[in-house]
Amino acid sequence: MVFVDIFEEFFGDIFGGGRGGRGERAGGPQRGEDFRYDMSISLETVMNGSEEKIRIPTMVECDTCHGSGAKAGSGPETCPTCQGMGQVRTQQGFFSIARTCAACGGRGKIIRNPCPSCRGQGRKRGEKTLTVKIPPGVDTGTRIRLSGEGGAGLANGPAGDLYIMIDVARHPMFERYGADLLCQVPITFTQAALGGKMEIPSLNGKGRLSIPAGTQTGTRLALRGKGLPHLNRPGVFGDLVVEVRVETPVKLNKRQRELFEELASCCDDDSHPESKSFLDKVKDFLDKVAS
């Protein structure tokens, strides 16, 4: 599908770009182009959905000539070249060939004194406000179609559509994986060893996380249903996955230091199985080297 950026379409020629004319293709009705509008939204909007107002460029009736294209006091006149038919016929042998009248462009009317505001176009650039309903659960790449809000059709053809292209901005706290959210949370040395409960912020209120005793850095704990809503499954939510990081205490005061030293003196292999397993491997390795 090819989309035309709505701002490029309307403002492109100002910057020397633009896509050129739409083609003066003669013939039947032609559907208008589909326009694209890029919209950046937050994860909070993904959670709750919203109604966003957007202002888009559009062609509006010229308020000086009220759409006639003629200067005040004058009006469109019947084209003298085609007598208002919009076509001229030329004879070629036995055939009579009809061509679009070049003098009036096929409209059958000409404007002798064009309106200075719109240079005889009857329309000029303006803006309109549209309300875009963003359903909960959208993701980057989701397209929302506004039917009939694209480019105007030619020769009574239907208007194109306007597509809102969603881009979800990065969140400082949560990483998104589909409907699941991942959040890194530091826990204290003692929380990790003893276990406990802590409050975790989520996008739809707080969640209470149970930390089991003996939790290691990198452990992932899930808060079921505290993630994002599924786009096509109303009422179903993903999980909030908490990745725990054990924070080693720093800047110990005298009392804390004493306690840690006391703790160190009574720690044994049973309380540190990973360290024990590593030391065993080191011992085996050194034995092999020695023999």
Ligand SMILES: [Zn+2]
């Ligand atoms: Zn005008």
Ligand SMILES: [Zn+2]
């Ligand atoms: Zn004409």
